[in-house]
Amino acid sequence: MNNSIKFIQKTSVALAFISGTFIFSGCNSEELLNPVPITTISDASAFATPARILNQINGLYNNIQSGQVYGGRFQVYHDIRGEEFLNETTNGVTGFQTWNHTLVASANEVNNLWNQVYFTINNCNLFIEGMEANKAVLGNDALANNYIAEARFIRGLCYYSLLTLYSRPFADGAGSKLGVPLRLKAEKSDGGNDLARATVAETYAQVLEDLNFAETNLPANYSSALLNTTRAHKNTAIALKTRVYLSMQRYNDVITEANKLVPTAAPFKAASGVAHELQADIAKVFGPPHTTTESILSMPFTENDLPGTQNGLGSYYNPGPRGIGDFSLNPAGIINNAAFNAGDARKKFTTTVGTKTYLNKFPLGPQHLDYAPVIRYAEVLLNAAEAIARTSGVNDRAIALLNAIRTRSDASKTFTAADFADTNAFINALLLERRMELLGEGLRSLDCTRLLLPIPGKANVATILPTQPDYIWPIPQGELIANKACLPNN
16 A cells, blocks of 8 residues: 555544544543544544444445545546547546556556545445444444445445456456455554455455345345435445456356346336336436436535546536536547437437537536436346347347337337347447447446457557556556555556
8 A cells, every 4th residue: 555545544434434524523621632542543432323333334435436436537537448538638637648548657547546445445444343343332233234234335346446447357367367455454554555466356256245245234225215326225236246247257147146136028127125227218317316216326416525626527528617528529439330320319418519529428517416327227237138148149138138228218229139140249239339328437448358358549549459558557656665565567
């Protein structure tokens, strides 16, 4: 871990309180003369009451909601690495090096995202350790395990997210390549900095262990649509597992998980827990209140809790005055692909200024109040369709799942078996559908790397082959300096 993380580790519980809106006040002279050390605050105070425990859970979500991660930048980085966007500002602060594949170990985005994710992981570890020791405060073991499951879900999401950028894809060597340092114990000092990288397979195994625990111990649902969209429940863990298994090319496991949420035939609606289903009009998914049953997990924002300057999705993709307009849509990308018909409802997520077309999926601004999507039911259907085709060929269920996405937005085209000469033709159509449906939601380069496909070039930026070092991000310089056991990416 780098030097900034050493400090963060010592203060992480206090910061979690602040980010969760619980703030200490009213210190007396005795407290000033004999303060509780920050490194022991979790034992002394953080688990003293049920309210304080819940505030820590809120703080964990706030950590991963940071604009450096799922508040915007994680999704942006994965999309602009691909071919769908052109850079308009050459601004090094807003992903220019990510877009043109010139990142080095000292780059801000490489270090900032890593630092924030490990900060979140350590807060999760602190909470898990403290909650295990203080279950009696709640007097409810099921609720205590619910909270631990939320922390483990967030930790699993964190490690998966690191793998998608900083490590070779699972398909390259069946997970035998270097993953990331696997920190599973709460760190309250810098004594544990030196830790070698686990393998990709070992890191994925931990992700799945966390998500399986989460599925078992999370509630089926919460008391409101807002909480069902912004806090993890059983179906959230299941949905994320479909993405994780897809990244590992474990297609039978994708189907097993998807079957928990997706019926064998239309209409497709989750039968247990939150009743996830597609909205008839995709525009409703991305407009207020942002809490439809299609949104399985999103990061919420209010006027008092914004993603931060140059972090929000709308800041990157909307032209002025609602955004900076760092990235326009590439005319040679999916937006002008022959499969993307003019009458497709998803084309309404664009706006034209002069000769440039911009993504308008996140239209709120200048304060960027759009919820940042993490996973939607639409993706789960596409994950299932791909896994079915790759294991069983093109069958009626795979076609029906693809049609559910296509016809929702473009009623002019309903696929039949006659449209596909073979399984590869179906997979190619499905990957095109993913590009149309999930544009701007942070999955484009991930779809390339999980399949060991080249990352397509754009404008004056060349295609990046799987054999090139720039296919993945470098390990941050700060980590390499502080963690002597951590090896760089070659």
